[in-house]
Amino acid sequence: MNITKAGYHGIMLPDLNIGFDYSGTGTQHTFISHAHSDHMPRNRKSSVYCTENTYKLMQRRGFSGEATILDFGNPLETDLARITLFPAGHILGSAMVFVESVDGSVLYTGDYRTPASPASEGFKIPEQVDHLITEATFSLPIYKWAPHEELSQQVRNFATKTLEDGYTPIFLAYNLGKAQEVMHMLAPLGHLVQIHGAGYKMCDVYEEAGIDLGNYETYDRKTCEGKILVTTSSALNNGFASNVSKKRIAYCSGWAAREAARAQLTVHELIPLSDHLDFFELIRLCEELNPKMVHITHTPNANVVQHYLDQRNINSRFLDMEAEEDDQ
Amino acid sequence: MNNLFRQLTDTAKQIAETRSTNNKISIGAKYFKTIATDDDLHLAAQFLSEGAFSSISGKRTSVGSRTYSTCAAKFCEVDYEKVFKPCKRALGSSSETIEKLMHNLEPARKKRIEKQLTLSEVEKIYQALYRLSSRADKQEILREAWTKMSPVEIKYFIRIMTQGSLRIGFETRSVISALAEAFEKEVQDVRYAHMITGSTGRTAVLCRNNTLDEATFKLFHPISFMLASPIESRTVDSLEGYVAEEKFDGMRAQTHVSGQKVELYSRDLNDITQSFPEIVQFFVSRNLPNLVLDGEICVYKDEEILPFQLLQKRMGRKKPTQKVMEEYPVLFIAYDVLYHSDQPIFECSLTKRRNLLVQLSNKHSLPITNQFNVRDQEHIEELFERALAHGNEGLMLKKKKSSYEYGQRRKSWLKVKKPGGTLDTVIMYAHAGSGKRGGYYSDFTLGISVKEDERYEEEFIPIGKAYGGYTDEEMKRLNERIKELTVERYGPTLGLIPKIMVEIEFDDVQVNNRTKANYTLRLPRFKAIRWDLDPKDTDTLKDVERMYQEKIDRERLKQDKNPSFHLKAKQ
Secondary structure, rough: OOOEOOOOOEEEEEEHHEOOOOOOOOOEEEEEOOOOOOOOOOOOEEEEEEEEEHHHHHHHOOOOOEEOOOOOOOEEEEEOOOEEEEEEEEOOOEEEEEEEEEEEEEEEEEEEEOOOOOOOOOOOOOOOEEEEEOOOOOOOOOOOOOOHHHHHHHHHHHHHHHOOOOOOOEEEEEOHHHHHHHHHHHHOOOOOEEOOOOHHHHHHHHHOOOOOOOOOOOOOOOOOOEEEEOOHHHHHOOOOOOOOOOOOEEEEEEHHHHHHHHHHHOOEEEOOOOOOOOOOHHHHHHHHHOEEEEEEEEOOOOOHHHHHHHHOOEEEOOOOOOOOOOOO | OOHHHHHHHHHHHHHHHHOHHHHHHHHHHHHHHHHHHHHHHHHHHHHHOOOOOOHHHOOOOOOHHHHHHHHHHHHHHOOHHHHHHHHHHHHOOHHHHHHHHHHHHHHHHHHOOOOOOOOHHHHHHHHHHHOOHHHHHHHHHHHHHOOOOOOOHHHHHHHHEEEEEEEEOOOHOOOOOHHHHHHOOOOOHHHHHHHHHHHHHHHHHHHHHOOHOOOOOOOOOOOOOOEEEEEOOOOOOHHHHHHEEEOOOEEEEEEEEEEOOOEEEEEOOEEOHHHOOOHHHHOOOOOOOOEEEEEEEEEEOOOEOOOHHHHHHHHHHOOOOOOHHHHOEEEEEEEEEEEOEEEEOOOOOHHHHHHHHHHHHHHHOEEEEEEEEOOOOOHHHHHHHHHHHHOOEEEEEEOOOOOOOOOOOEEEEEEEEOOOEEEEEEEEEEEOOOOHOOOEEEEEEEEEEEOOOOOOOOEEEEEEEEEEEOHHHHHHHHHHHHHHHHEEEOOOEEEOOOOEEEEEEOOOEOOOOOOOOEEEEEEOEEEEEEOOOOHOOOHHHHHOOOOOOOOHHHHHHOOOOOOOOEEEOOO
């Protein structure tokens, strides 16, 4: 199976005329795994395949090209291959792309998380895969996530305690995916949430998909004090809620697992809530699938994954792609 | 009941997770109050602020980062090179890496059963590490100790062991405040006792037993130096409150004298007596009362104060040869007196201390700085220029009414200095930061050009390493650019295509034969990242050599007229 890099973020199966998260025009069938900007087509006018939710989210983020909607588990047949989307558990709409051909099968994970984010369509994987093309954003054994319920409780406790102390809680969370997951966690509290505009415009897609985001409205500087606020760290640096002096900030990201994050962002609480799988989940998944070859992307530490896979007699190689620093 | 190490590490963790300094202090105070015995209180205060051993004891566990890191990798059953090092690079901290691996990895979890070690048991482990010298023995102690600890305990155990910061934003100053709060004492009294004892552990016990007044100054126990703040412009609100002295280009030192016994201490409170036998001889011959003086060691020859570069030939030498002593004769010039007639006199005003110093100088012929009442701004300019003409660094402005604020850097002493110089350099290597800067490349090796220098084959060679002096935004931009320019990787260090230009400022140029350039810069720091410059604008080694030579060759005003100091004060 011929697997190559294509452009800054894309991957191509040239023999099958297939591209994954690819922005060029060199393939006939291009599949977009999810609506984060490092995976969306750079060329806004491209014609692509993706899930309906990904399409809706991409449109809200400025994509004006055409997309053919492909439902999970409902294969597309081309002359050379059969392509099926599997839910990736990363954010709403996120899909893994499974390609079956006479040369064998390929699973392109895009970004994924298992166990899945409750604010997604879940996580499901094919039974047998020859080539696994996997992201490895958190590919070091220092990264091991706490159980979801524990993190969820931490989010609610932070909000409740902060409000009780007479402060305004602010969650720093990426505006697509993490923000809505945090809101979903907060929903049982019934307290009004204000979310930054860039994240607000994604929320109706989540609600249409049946995900409870609780009681929320768009951020309003004049009325934000005393609400639970959700925004990104860059917005916070640019005056978000700067009129509120009594506030406490929680940073929700896999990178919050690092002690240095506390000083770098000057936050009160670190909540290591990631929308990627951790190192141990990655290795376990490779073991379970036991593919002929694991192709590792999106990490500065492919060597570490390869070292662990070598010990398990699983072949692997590094597909050198830039890792994004944002935990999206 | 014995206090557990676990309680200390839980407190440290809670302090780390708290933002406000006052809240940190309250948490610390609450913890100190729970401790039952003097011995435990001593250890707790010491562990939180100094390390395994008290700073003044000079004792160290002497366990290097490689020793405990390889030991931890083995304990966790991971490959040191292939797994541990990348993890450490990502976090910028060995101890945090170890904490996480101990927590996450099954083989490490299986080996550990938390045994609720007491503070004194942990102290015994540190003692054992101190006693044993081989790496294998030390590693065996570590392995054994870790089997009894939680990951959080292990992290702080290591930070205490290495005598470094716990990185919880709770430094000595806060520990002092927490002790004052816990035992309802005045902060300044606790700070005084700490300065005198040099030990937070001892101070804590004195606090609790209401015996702070037992802490008295003793000869031959150096105290922290009073430090000066830089003055931004040469303007002070009200000049009449200040006096001026020339700021010497020498080495700060504290001299303790009692009869035939004389000891000299450096700014980091190390004993440097042996390097300067003629100063010892000088004080012995003066027939002085018991005395502590603050002042500066300078090379003084033919009525000229010679540059710091020459004093370097004398520093760090255990026993200077006769030849070196003749070539670079040194002098101790006093500018303050801290102890006299068997009484510490820090609390007296500068004016009072100065009067005493003048009397001593007259009676015993001690060299002391010349002090000037400053009339106006113009007068300061005149004095500053003259100080530079003498080869000195600039001026010190001292508040007449100030006490000797040991260990503090406030506005009672102000230094007026001219920066040594600036250079346009290029970034050659980027180094992963640690602590607050973990996860970023924050330290940089800077190069100067030797492209047209026949002595070198390279284009650029390193001249110094600098960090800080840039904003967070600039650091992010630097890190983005660094990614694009990286061509090599050596562990936590990246080799870069030389493209990013940095204008650096430094205090001085010094010869250093252990470096490729044969020169090092004193206190190099970022002045500006010069995105506008091109690597061909990089200054050359020849420029550095010229700066050095100019400094050495500069005409120095003799000390015969308007001297910077005098042996016998005119009064």
